[in-house]
Amino acid sequence: MALSFCGNDKGINPYSVVQGTLNNGCFVDALNLVPHVFLLFITFPILFIGWGSQSSKVQIHHNTWLHFPGHNMRWILTFSLLFVHVCEFAEGIVSDKTMLTTTHLHLFLPAFMGFIAATTSVVYYHNIETSNFPKLLLVLFIYWVLAFITKSIKLWKFAAYEVGPQHLRFCITALLVLLYGLLMAVEINVIRVRKYVFFANPQKVKPPEDLQDLGVRFLQPFVNLLSKATYWWMNPLIIGAHKRPIELKKIGKLPIAMRALTNYLKLKDAYEDQRTAEDPNKAPSIWRSMYQAFGRPILLSSTFRYLADLLGFAGPLCICGIVKYLKQDKLSEQDKAKEEKTQILAPVEML
Known part of the structure; x- marks a missing residue:
């Protein structure tokens, strides 16, 4: 079976643009490849140069650093984007199998390249975040804009040819347009908060004090969302525990925000805030104090606990x-x- 991007069906010219360039579905699919190729072409040299460089600006070999605005949202959207790309790839393979003539690469190759580009984007973002060099995020902003435009064109042409929500490919394309738009909004928010481009006075952020203390080994609050969910940052400690017994000095200290004294002071402030001048003898509620001090973590952990039990x-x-x-x-x-x-x-x- 011949291999061609648009297919080699006899009697059909898949490269014809007589009826309009954007009316050629193969050309629209080729247009969707451009953002992915752009990202791979730009980011791979930066990643390789960064890993091999000892520059203070592009050191991307740190285990952890600080988080840009919208850190968790970006990771969640990227995981969703990867899942939708897998669905798009599977739909393209099934569509290609229904054609008993030649292989049409344009049905599934853009989805495959989109999956690689999305994976590269999150790796690139993680390394730029650990290097604290936000100007390089401008590449991702351009990528999200290009991907959003090309997918919107494809969605528009689907609607023009009466391919609606009852078709799987329309729904997948609509989800991709939504995800690319949200990722573009996250990138705009980073520019707005950090002001690393288009502003005269960019915001300078230093790493947390806990990371500057070499005695702190508990990195859960500072690692990315994937490492938080899988506790990947604990691998060195776990591997070392298999070789020899763990010593107390290797466990290290807790971050300031997680120490007993910090939590005690937070609970004490919440307790004292309930005392009023009108009724100084009124006994404050310990339950209300705990909710004010630690309500959000308790609710979040309880929700995950119930979800785990249900699953x-x-x-x-x-x-x-x-x-x-x-x-x-x-x-x-x-x-x-x-x-x-x-x-x-x-x-x-x-x-």
Whole structure:
């Protein structure tokens, strides 16, 4: 089977633009490749130069540093973008399989390149964040703008040819337009807060005091969202524990915000804030004080705990569904075999 970006179907000229350039679906798909190629072409040299450089400005070999505005939102949107690109790739493969002639690379190659570009974008962002050199984020801003424009053109042409929400490819493209738009908004927010371009006085941010203390080894508040979720930053400690017993000095100190004295002072302030001059003898509520001091972390951890307990039922339910499906399939095969046997014996009984 011949391999071609637009296909080699006989009697069809897939490269024709007689009816308009944007009316050629293959050209629109090729246009969607441009932002991904641009990002890979620009970021790979920067990443390689950064890893091999010892410059104080582009040291991207740090384990952790500070977070730019919208850090968690960017990671969540990027994970969602990767998932949608996988769906787009799968839809393109299935669409290509329905064509029994030649392979049409334009159906799934842009999705594959988009997945690579999205992965590269989050790696690039992490390294720029750890180097505290936000000017290099301008490349990502240009990428999100280009990707948003090209996907919007594709969505517009789908609507022009009456490909609507009842079609999977339309829904996937609409989700990509939404995700690229949100990522572009996150990038604009970073520019607005950090003022690293288009402003006369950019904001200078120093790393947290805890990171400057070499005795602090608990890095959970300072690592990226992926490392927080998987506790990847603890790998050196876990690997070392397999080799020799852990010493207390290797565990290190807790960050200032997580020490007992800090939490005590926070709870004490919340407790004392309930005393009023009108009723100085009124006893403050310890529960209200705890909610004011630690309400958000408690609610967040409780929500995740309930979600984890509910998701614990997913495994047994999936097994139940699989067993039920196999049982029905086996019963249907037995009924079919019984019916065939009846049809064979019927003429014999008549004789």
